[in-house]
Amino acid sequence: MKAELAMIEPSERQRVLLALVVHEYVRTASPVGSHYLVERYNLDMSSATVRNELAALTEMGYLRQPHTSAGRVPTEEGYRYFVGRLLQETVLPDTMRRTITHQFYQMGNDVEQWMRLAASVLAHQSRAASLVTAPHAEKPRLKHLELINTRGRQVLMVMVMVGGEVRQRLMTLSEPASQEQLSAAAERITRQFLDKSVDAIRASRGSQPNLDSDVLGWLIEELERAESNISGEVYLDGLANVLAEPEFSSSEDARRALRMLEERSMLQDLLARTVLATGNVGGVQVLIGGEGTWNDLRQSSMVLSRYGVPGLATGTLGVLGPMRMSYGKTISVMRFLSSLLSDLVAETLVDEN
Amino acid sequence: MKAELAMIEPSERQRVLLALVVHEYVRTASPVGSHYLVERYNLDMSSATVRNELAALTEMGYLRQPHTSAGRVPTEEGYRYFVGRLLQETVLPDTMRRTITHQFYQMGNDVEQWMRLAASVLAHQSRAASLVTAPHAEKPRLKHLELINTRGRQVLMVMVMVGGEVRQRLMTLSEPASQEQLSAAAERITRQFLDKSVDAIRASRGSQPNLDSDVLGWLIEELERAESNISGEVYLDGLANVLAEPEFSSSEDARRALRMLEERSMLQDLLARTVLATGNVGGVQVLIGGEGTWNDLRQSSMVLSRYGVPGLATGTLGVLGPMRMSYGKTISVMRFLSSLLSDLVAETLVDEN
DNA sequence: AATTAGCACTCTCCTTGCGAGAGTGCTAAC
DNA sequence: GTTAGCACTCTCGCAAGGAGAGTGCTAATT
Known part of the structure; x- marks a missing residue:
């Protein structure tokens, strides 16, 4: 500010x-x-x-x-x-709340679909560009590891994180191993490092058998990556909407705003310094005219909110539009979606084992 | 046409x-x-x-x-x-070929990164919007199934397809099961249906134990979904580029073209009727002015190509720009990327068990 | 002391007119 | 078949002028 x-x-x-x-x-x-x-x-x-x-x-x-x-x-x-x-808060009409909720529950438990739907609803209701990031843990912890033989010494590693994120990676072993050996190693490691973060794993890395050592190396690498990512996968929608606005119909400004959303590094910076900086979930933040910090948003405004379960997995909702944007509508839709998604995350991803 | x-x-x-x-x-x-x-x-x-x-x-x-x-x-x-x-084919300068190849090999075996990089290279070199779809099998076949207990009767199902695609889905069992039972069931099913397509699985679905029956139901559902998807995940880049072109600087046309890329249904239709209709991999197709079929592309051109290993996993490369686009450069970059990606797919994903 | 009617003033936007410039098509000569 | 020359057409940029919208100020009113 x-x-x-x-x-x-x-x-x-x-x-x-x-x-x-x-x-x-x-x-x-x-x-x-x-x-x-x-x-x-x-x-x-x-x-x-x-x-x-x-x-x-x-x-x-x-x-x-x-x-x-x-x-x-x-x-x-x-x-x-x-x-x-x-701005006095306008509450979303009840029928709309119901319709949207219904749509989400129809998707089953597919996080990817939720994200798409959330982005789509945001974009339509606000008539602007929307942005949704998937639930992501700040400090990823291992929930399950799986190793799958693909060919020769190549192995597909599938990691499931507490909170539900799944990452996969294809890697090459230093010496061949059978599927049985792989499965055994995966189970061994899962048991040992269940619910542990990358630091714990790094610390207790000692003299494992050759295979385990290979795997642990990748595991650490991959967890580090997950940790350095400030947000989960990014879903965009309604990019075409911003071009409909008169202030963006021509001019450099539309391009800059679009680039901001496209370029991951800018986006990460933006999110890190705004929604993620403040811990609160559910609150809605409004950035007007780039707030003197983001030149590319000089003509634009963003409405941002964080959802999820802090400490376990959180994501971000965002809308990018012209400064002359319908803040009331946008904020109320976002507030609703944020709490809806938080509920969904809590219901399905919370780990109570 | x-x-x-x-x-x-x-x-x-x-x-x-x-x-x-x-x-x-x-x-x-x-x-x-x-x-x-x-x-x-x-x-x-x-x-x-x-x-x-x-x-x-x-x-x-x-x-x-x-x-x-x-x-x-x-x-x-x-x-x-x-x-x-x-148009006489211009070949990409050798230094550039080397640089790009190097970048790809530096990414390791991470398909997601390859896709991003390919989209980025295409967008930069053609100074237009680019589109890359991840390798995807027309007839997905099961390679490995994994079931992971999350909480109560909720289970995360992770499917690995021949060709390397991974899908996951959270589901609810009709009655509780321990992780041991789940692992056993997953192994049982993996062994029985290894390398089988959805049709085979559907056919031999008989009187399994309760748990297996649940799982098979989802497995079939998920495979059907994978099969109905005409392409793998879509990666876009350089959307902001098209706004820089004078013919798109204002006007409706830019919006239409963008919408075409954003809207999955349109895109699927486009791909189904062009690159995927012709079987050949590596060839480059050029759509000029929507070819009378796609109204939203009236002012635009697309350059398309298919890469991968037919029958196992193929994907699509695309560039969208104004009709007044540098076809020579775009085609040569695309031809190169297409063969590079085909090699990568062949090297890492081919199943030779 | 706050409000309002009235008015002169300013600025954009649209239209009109006009000249310069670019490019064409045609004809007649080479 | 090619080319020089020329009349013609159309865009573009600029200036001038009028209409319209909206302001700020002053003086009268409540």
């Missing part, structure tokens, strides 16, 4: 007007004028009064004019104030 | 000019005129002669003018003729 000089607190009437300007601008994408506001909302004051108040709000930094003699447009600060103080 | 009335065959000189026009238009994105061509390529004829030939090519349907008194632009047919008859 950028260093802010304390902003002046608007009066009650100014707050109402600010909310109206934001609402109207989000709807129409064109600057809103005093006369228009009075007309459209049957305000109990004249356009001149509104004009005075808008001028004050402009002075305070919540609004700006694209040029002298145009209507007003919210500034970043304007959106921030709106989201932080003015 | 659309029904074509036989096109008139251009003369040798016309062919040269057509190639030059295509080349020049791809480079500059603006209509090319007779005078300019003579100047730039030191042609041994006057602009008037060129004008006559261009008029002839226009008459034949290979070129068109955006308006009277503008230069010429290739038509779809023009591109088609160019790609089919005029």
Whole structure:
């Protein structure tokens, strides 16, 4: 967040007007004028009064004019104030909650499908680009190891983590082994390191038989990888939506925003410094205009939330759209999805052995 | 492919000019005129002669003018003729081949990484959007089954397919079972149905013990799913590239093209009707302007190729860009990647047990 | 002291007109 | 068959002008 000089607190009437300007601008994408506001909302004051108040709000930094003699447009600060103080939570209609819940339960227990569905719902409801990361443990712990002979000295290693993540990797043994030997080794190692993190495994690596030593090496390598990944697999949807917005219809900005989602390193950085930095699950965060940190998001806003069971497996929900985005709708959909996914994760993945 | 009335065959000189026009238009994105061509390529004829030939090519349907008194632009047919008859294969420089190959071998045996790398290389080299699908068997056969107790009656089923695909699914047993029982059942089933396709399994499903019956049910369900999927997982890259092209900078068209890649059903349809329809691996197919079938690709072209080992596991490489795309470069990169990936698949995934 | 009517002013946007430039097609000469 | 020359067409950029929207300010009103 950028260093802010304390902003002046608007009066009650100014707050109402600010909310109206934001609402109207989000709807129409064109600057809103005093006369228009009075007309459209049957305000109990004249356009001149509104004009005075808008001028004050402009002075305070919540609004700006694209040029002298145009209507007003919210500034970043304007959106921030709106989201932080003015936005009253709208609750998702009950029928919609039910429909969505139903869809999730129809998918069975397939995490991949949940992710796709979540991304799709987010993208549709917010009419923007969405982003969902699969549940992922910060400190992965081994739940089950399996070794499968494929050919000669090549072996497929399948690791299941506590929390349900599965990773696989094809590797080459230093000397051949039968499937029986492999299975025995896998069972041995599973028993020894059940529920252990990579540190524990690394520590107790001593003088194992040749085969076990090979396997442990890969296991550690793979767990390290899983641990260095800040998030689970990434699912995107609705990328085409952002191109429909007038502010992105041409211009460099759409490209930058898209690149942000495409490029894993940027995304990891973004997530690490926002949702993951704060521990809380279920809360919704809003980044407006890149918050001075992400240049590629200068024209955009992101709504982010974390779901899951902290300590076991958590994931992220995100929506990327123009700054002029329907925050109310987006936030309420995301809040709902976040709690729904948290429930699903808890129900199916929690380890109670 | 659309029904074509036989096109008139251009003369040798016309062919040269057509190639030059295509080349020049791809480079500059603006209509090319007779005078300019003579100047730039030191042609041994006057602009008037060129004008006559261009008029002839226009008459034949290979070129068109955006308006009277503008230069010429290739038509779809023009591109088609160019790609089919005029494009001489450029071979990728040796250093680049080596660099790319090196990168792939550095990834080890991780299919997921290969896919990402392939998508990234394709996107960068062609400066367009790329698409890679993971190796996938048309007729999946079981290689190994594993059952892992998670909690109560919940069981994680991990299936490894011949060819290396891995699928997992969380399911609920009709009555509880210990890990020992699960492992035994998994081994029993693996032994019985090793290398069998879903049909064989469905056929010999008889009076198994309760547990086995449950498991077989899911196994069949999951194999059916794998079989109904026409392709493996889809990896996209360079989506932001297409927005950089002038023809996509604004307008509906970029959105349509993006949607095509995003929407799995469209993509499956596209792949099913093109690369997968023809059996050959390694050949490169070019779709120009949607070929009358895909409306969303009206402004775009796709270059497609299939890689892998037919009958075992194959995947698809694709590039989506504006019709005014550098076909030569794209095709040569794709040809190289296709054979490289085929080698990798053959080396690591072929089953010789 | 706050509100409002009235008005001059500013700026965008759209249209119109016009000249420069690029490129063509045609004709007549080579 | 090729080319020089020329009239013609169309886009593009620029300037000028008018309509429209919206502002800020001042003076009158409540």
